[in-house]
Amino acid sequence: MSVCLESPVPMKKISAPKGMRDFYPDQYRVRLGLFRAWEESALNHGFEFYEAPVVETLELLQRKAGEEISKQIYILEEKGSQHLALRPELTPSLARMIIARQGELSFPLKWASIAQCFRYERMQKGRKREHYQLNLDIVGESSSLAEVEVLGAAVLAMQSLGLNHNDFYIRIGSRTLLSALFKSVGIPNAHFMACYLALDKREKISDDEILELLAREGISKDDSGRIFDLLSIRSLNEVRSRLGGVSRAGSALDEIDSFFESAEELGLSDYLSFDPGVIRGLGYYTGIVFEAFDRDNRSRAIFGGGRYDNLLSSLGGKTMPCVGLGFGDVVITDMLEELNRDPVMGKTLEYAVGFMDVQCRPLASKVASRIRQSGLGCDLGLSGEKPRKFFSRANRLHAAHAVYIGPSELKSGRLGVKNMADGEIRAVRFDDSTDFKSLVSAG
Amino acid sequence: MSVCLESPVPMKKISAPKGMRDFYPDQYRVRLGLFRAWEESALNHGFEFYEAPVVETLELLQRKAGEEISKQIYILEEKGSQHLALRPELTPSLARMIIARQGELSFPLKWASIAQCFRYERMQKGRKREHYQLNLDIVGESSSLAEVEVLGAAVLAMQSLGLNHNDFYIRIGSRTLLSALFKSVGIPNAHFMACYLALDKREKISDDEILELLAREGISKDDSGRIFDLLSIRSLNEVRSRLGGVSRAGSALDEIDSFFESAEELGLSDYLSFDPGVIRGLGYYTGIVFEAFDRDNRSRAIFGGGRYDNLLSSLGGKTMPCVGLGFGDVVITDMLEELNRDPVMGKTLEYAVGFMDVQCRPLASKVASRIRQSGLGCDLGLSGEKPRKFFSRANRLHAAHAVYIGPSELKSGRLGVKNMADGEIRAVRFDDSTDFKSLVSAG
Numbered sequence: 001m002s003v004c005l006e007s008p009v010p011m012k013k014i015s016a017p018k019g020m021r022d023f024y025p026d027q028y029r030v031r032l033g034l035f036r037a038w039e040e041s042a043l044n045h046g047f048e049f050y051e052a053p054v055v056e057t058l059e060l061l062q063r064k065a066g067e068e069i070s071k072q073i074y075i076l077e078e079k080g081s082q083h084l085a086l087r088p089e090l091t092p093s094l095a096r097m098i099i100a101r102q103g104e105l106s107f108p109l110k111w112a113s114i115a116q117c118f119r120y121e122r123m124q125k126g127r128k129r130e131h132y133q134l135n136l137d138i139v140g141e142s143s144s145l146a147e148v149e150v151l152g153a154a155v156l157a158m159q160s161l162g163l164n165h166n167d168f169y170i171r172i173g174s175r176t177l178l179s180a181l182f183k184s185v186g187i188p189n190a191h192f193m194a195c196y197l198a199l200d201k202r203e204k205i206s207d208d209e210i211l212e213l214l215a216r217e218g219i220s221k222d223d224s225g226r227i228f229d230l231l232s233i234r235s236l237n238e239v240r241s242r243l244g245g246v247s248r249a250g251s252a253l254d255e256i257d258s259f260f261e262s263a264e265e266l267g268l269s270d271y272l273s274f275d276p277g278v279i280r281g282l283g284y285y286t287g288i289v290f291e292a293f294d295r296d297n298r299s300r301a302i303f304g305g306g307r308y309d310n311l312l313s314s315l316g317g318k319t320m321p322c323v324g325l326g327f328g329d330v331v332i333t334d335m336l337e338e339l340n341r342d343p344v345m346g347k348t349l350e351y352a353v354g355f356m357d358v359q360c361r362p363l364a365s366k367v368a369s370r371i372r373q374s375g376l377g378c379d380l381g382l383s384g385e386k387p388r389k390f391f392s393r394a395n396r397l398h399a400a401h402a403v404y405i406g407p408s409e410l411k412s413g414r415l416g417v418k419n420m421a422d423g424e425i426r427a428v429r430f431d432d433s434t435d436f437k438s439l440v441s442a443g
Numbered sequence: 444m445s446v447c448l449e450s451p452v453p454m455k456k457i458s459a460p461k462g463m464r465d466f467y468p469d470q471y472r473v474r475l476g477l478f479r480a481w482e483e484s485a486l487n488h489g490f491e492f493y494e495a496p497v498v499e500t501l502e503l504l505q506r507k508a509g510e511e512i513s514k515q516i517y518i519l520e521e522k523g524s525q526h527l528a529l530r531p532e533l534t535p536s537l538a539r540m541i542i543a544r545q546g547e548l549s550f551p552l553k554w555a556s557i558a559q560c561f562r563y564e565r566m567q568k569g570r571k572r573e574h575y576q577l578n579l580d581i582v583g584e585s586s587s588l589a590e591v592e593v594l595g596a597a598v599l600a601m602q603s604l605g606l607n608h609n610d611f612y613i614r615i616g617s618r619t620l621l622s623a624l625f626k627s628v629g630i631p632n633a634h635f636m637a638c639y640l641a642l643d644k645r646e647k648i649s650d651d652e653i654l655e656l657l658a659r660e661g662i663s664k665d666d667s668g669r670i671f672d673l674l675s676i677r678s679l680n681e682v683r684s685r686l687g688g689v690s691r692a693g694s695a696l697d698e699i700d701s702f703f704e705s706a707e708e709l710g711l712s713d714y715l716s717f718d719p720g721v722i723r724g725l726g727y728y729t730g731i732v733f734e735a736f737d738r739d740n741r742s743r744a745i746f747g748g749g750r751y752d753n754l755l756s757s758l759g760g761k762t763m764p765c766v767g768l769g770f771g772d773v774v775i776t777d778m779l780e781e782l783n784r785d786p787v788m789g790k791t792l793e794y795a796v797g798f799m800d801v802q803c804r805p806l807a808s809k810v811a812s813r814i815r816q817s818g819l820g821c822d823l824g825l826s827g828e829k830p831r832k833f834f835s836r837a838n839r840l841h842a843a844h845a846v847y848i849g850p851s852e853l854k855s856g857r858l859g860v861k862n863m864a865d866g867e868i869r870a871v872r873f874d875d876s877t878d879f880k881s882l883v884s885a886g
Contacts, residue, residue: 013542013759014503017496017527022540025491025554032492044815046792046822046840049471053463053573054497054559055517055529060457074498074527075520079563084460084517086498097465099456106839108825111468116497120522130496143826145804156815265808316456349489361588365708372487372599379489382551383586396549397489 019121019129030342031132034161034329035114038134041157045149047112047136052093054116058085063315064092072119086118090135091311091324098139099317107140107320110149127330134327136305139312142321144259147288147307150325152266154292154303157327162341165270168302170292172259173278175285175306176252177239178230181276184243185226191219195227200279203300231277236260239276252287259288284308290325294335302335303327350440352399354381354390356406363430364405367415371436394420401440462564462572473785474575477604477772478557481577484600488592490555490579495536497559501528506758507535509724515562529561533578534754534767541582542760550583550763553592570773577770579748582755585764587702590731590750593768595709597735597746600770605784608713611745613735615702616721618728618749619695620682621673624719627686628669634662638670643722646743674720679703682719695730702731727751733768737778745778746770793883795842797824797833799849806873807848810858814879837863844883 016022023031042049055076062070065088074086087093090113098105113135121127136153138146151170158168182192194217198210207228214224233239236257243253256274263272280289289306293299305325313319336342351371355364361384368380379397381390387404394402402418409415416425417439428434459465466474485492498519505513508531517529530536533556541548556578564570579596581589594613601611625635637660641653650671657667676682679700686696699717706715723732732749736742748768756762779785794814798807804827811823822840824833830847837845845861852858859868860882871877 014500014506014539015525016539016543017498017500017525018523020496020498022496022536022543023494024540024544025493028492028494031494043792043820044818046795046820048468048840049475050468051466051471051474053460053465055460055463055561055573057457057460063457074522076529077518077520079517080461082458082460086519093465096457096459097467100459100465101467106836110822118498130498138825141825145823145825149823149825262804262808265805266812349486352489361705362708365705369708369710375487377486377489379553380588380592382581382584382588382592393549397491 019123037157037160038114041153041160042112042136044156045153047110050111050113052097054087055084056087056093058083060092060096061085061087072121074118074120088119089117090115094137095311095315099312099315102317108138109140110138112136132329137322137324139322140320144255144288145262146323147259148262148266150323152268154325154327155268155271161336168292168294169273170271170290171275171278172272172290173276174252174256174288176287177256178276180243180252181230187223196279199277200281233276234274236274256288280304280306286310299331299335302331349379349397349399350376350401351378352394352397352402353378354385354404357384360405360410363410367403367430374437376436462566480600480603481557484596484603485555485579487599488596490553493554493556495540497530498527499530499536501526503535503539504528504530515564517561517563531562532560533558537580538754538758542755542758545760551581552583553581555579575772580765580767582765583763587698587731588705589766590702591705591709593766595711597768597770598711598714611735611737612716613714613733614718614721615715615733616719617695617699617731619730620699621719623686623695624673630666639722642720676719677717679717699731723747723749729753742774742778745774792822792840792842793819793844794821795837795840795845796821797828797847800827803848803853806853810846810873817880819879
């Protein structure tokens with residue numbers, strides 16, 4: 001592709017890339033509220049943050065991606081010897097970084113990242129061509145407390161956004177337990193993969209269509225009936241009674257029992273619901289899997305994840321137990337909007353300072369400097385303006401307090417500090433002892 | 444390009460993209476310190492944050508980029524109707540976003556963003572193929588207080604990183620003033636562009652080579668001498684005396700005079716140094732330009748920018764005065780490292796909690812929950828471990844305090860809270876009134 005350098009002449013406006021978002025300041029504030037909730041919750045649970053380039057080698061990305069994702073990867077035109085692409089997910093980069101230092105790092109490690117990912121998809125509700133995702137991963141730990149800890153951090157993030165167990169719940173399943181259940185009712189091993197594939201579509205297509213899919217794979221009507229019957233199980237006691245003497249489900253049952261115990265100890269029980277039918281895609285997860293949903297089932301999964309113990313070895317590293325959780329920004333932002341709940345906004349501006357003309361500028365600059373030096377945010381007008389224009393700007397900037405310098409302030413050395421919420425104006429003498437910080441906390 | 448889905452078999456490790464950085468947790472903490480300094484300083488000065496996609500249409504990026512940058516753009520293979528690429532800089536996206544809402548937005552606006560940008564370049568010190576850049580822009584203001592305000596925010600960021608006027612300085616020039624100076628000594632208008640081009644290389648090549656470049660452009664030896672003589676000017680008074688009666692420099696002189704006045708009022712004078720030879724590339728800046736350098740001239744410019752009044756109109760918008768500043772993460776991080784000054788690190792972990800075995804887990808979980816609920820960060824061990832292993836992990840995680848639960852703690856209900864800095868252990872009764880927050884502030 002040749003590069004054309006035209007001289008800059010006025011011409012048609014250039015549009016944004018389709019399916020990708022601009023964040024104007026008002027949208028950015030919402031995003032920042034979400035990111036801060038994610039960040040604080042991960043730090044609160046002892047995760048350390050890391051980041052990898054949004055560009056990776058195509059080889060790495062394809063090695064991990066399923067066929068559907070592979071088709072959606074944005075590939076870069078070749079430059080140099082490496083064939084590069086935009087990441088559709090962060091996990092391959094995580095695996096690459098860990099494998100590169102697998103001998104030096106101390107395990108288990110708990111890593112978190114907020115990563116932008118790109119997929120070329122048909123646009124629809126809850127799907128864009130880029131999104132940000134909080135990734136929480138615990139690498140090197142086989143105890144199911146690992147699953148509980150990633151969930152604990154995600155639940156805290158939801159709570160910080162004002163959502164609790166009345167708003168969402170988490171479906172908990174287990175790949176190994178589901179296999180044991182299939183086995184217990186006589187489904188042949190050879191049919192397991194086809195069953196997973198069909199059941200994974202449960203949120204998208206009707207039960208009749210799933211039955212059809214199963215029939216097409218050569219699964220008998222009786223077996224399909226047994227499978228659907230298993231999916232109605234909602235407690236581990238029922239699993240235990242169904243499995244009866246099938247001892248080979250022992251470790252899968254122990255694992256999920258211990259998961260629910262730890263979750264209870266950490267106060268998460270109200271959020272959890274056992275559901276053997278949680279699948280979450282294929283060929284990646286190896287143990288407990290989970291998905292969080294709106295109680296009103298308004299949308300796609302809010303977050304999800306599970307145990308994936310084979311990833312590192314599949315990419316050339318040593319085998320290590322891993323647990324991961326992905327929490328995207330699009331579904332949760334839509335959900336908060338529908339519920340009319342704003343995420344906590346970013347920090348607001350404490351002061352706006354304006355002035356009438358160039359004679360008033362030095363005093364305005366002095367006031368702004370003093371406010372800024374005390375650690376408070378302050379916008380300073382850039383040229384002389386009428387009071388009306390200034391106060392309307394202060395309002396638009398969401399400033400908590402506004403100070404206008406005109407000739408009378410210049411003459412008297414007294415300032416009027418206007419509280420923008422209630423309109424009250426406090427007269428303050430401006431000298432070296434003026435404490436703008438206490439004015440804010442008093443206001 | 445065809446997508447090959449191999450079955451995951453153990454194979455060679457996959458390398459990272461060349462010239463792009465992984466941020467392991469220790470590196471991420473440094474980066475976070477820098478980003479927080481940027482963010483806080485921009486907010487302190489009343490900037491609002493925004494963000495645009497890292498992917499833009501190639502058309503937009505090329506329209507703004509000079510020839511050198513255009514060759515370095517990473518282009519995406521076509522998907523759909525838009526031809527996309529990775530941004531080499533944020534300014535085209537800023538212009539696109541403003542033009543799209545030029546009728547609705549209130550001006551002047553002060554926008555900030557921390558944006559990752561990509562350029563395919565030969566790697567060398569201070570240059571990678573991606574970097575993050577703080578962008579500060581003021582759009583819609585012709586007063587030179589705009590230049591001062593972007594500089595004020597950048598200087599505050601440097602101060603937050605522990606650097607002051609003994610460590611760096613900012614060279615201030617003016618395109619229009621330089622033209623007036625050229626004119627005053629009789630350089631023909633037709634030679635101005637060649638002069639800018641040659642002088643812009645001053646940091647990279649010797650004065651002899653520049654003289655050669657000027658000669659090749661048909662500039663006489665006498666004229667070259669006059670040009671170099673102008674570049675030695677270091678004060679506005681000298682400019683005034685040189686220009687004497689040349690009235691057409693009036694507005695350029697007024698502008699830069701007013702710039703230095705405002706800078707004085709806002710306490711920036713110690714950082715500024717007038718230097719008519721600052722060029723900063725071609726065909727983009729239209730007025731005052733500036734560049735910050737290490738006092739020891741160790742590296743490339745730390746940050747730079749200036750007034751660019753033609754960008755919006757060149758991209759299809761209405762003409763509007765603009766001032767911008769770019770502050771990359773690579774040069775400043777190298778500089779801090781060479782000076783042995785760490786940027787303020789991200790938040791540290793307040794507590795690590797570990798336990799000996801599964802009997803001790805419930806109490807450990809309870810303690811961790813209580814700490815987390817009080818808003819403090821806490822890492823909880825994921826399985827039973829010996830004290831020695833636990834405390835070494837707590838140390839590696841930079842935890843401020845560590846609590847280990849063994850059988851004796853379980854029996855007594857008393858915890859030992861170890862201060863990891865001085866090794867002191869405080870015995871604390873654990874019940875509903877235990878205040879982990881006050882333990883931290885007391886420690």
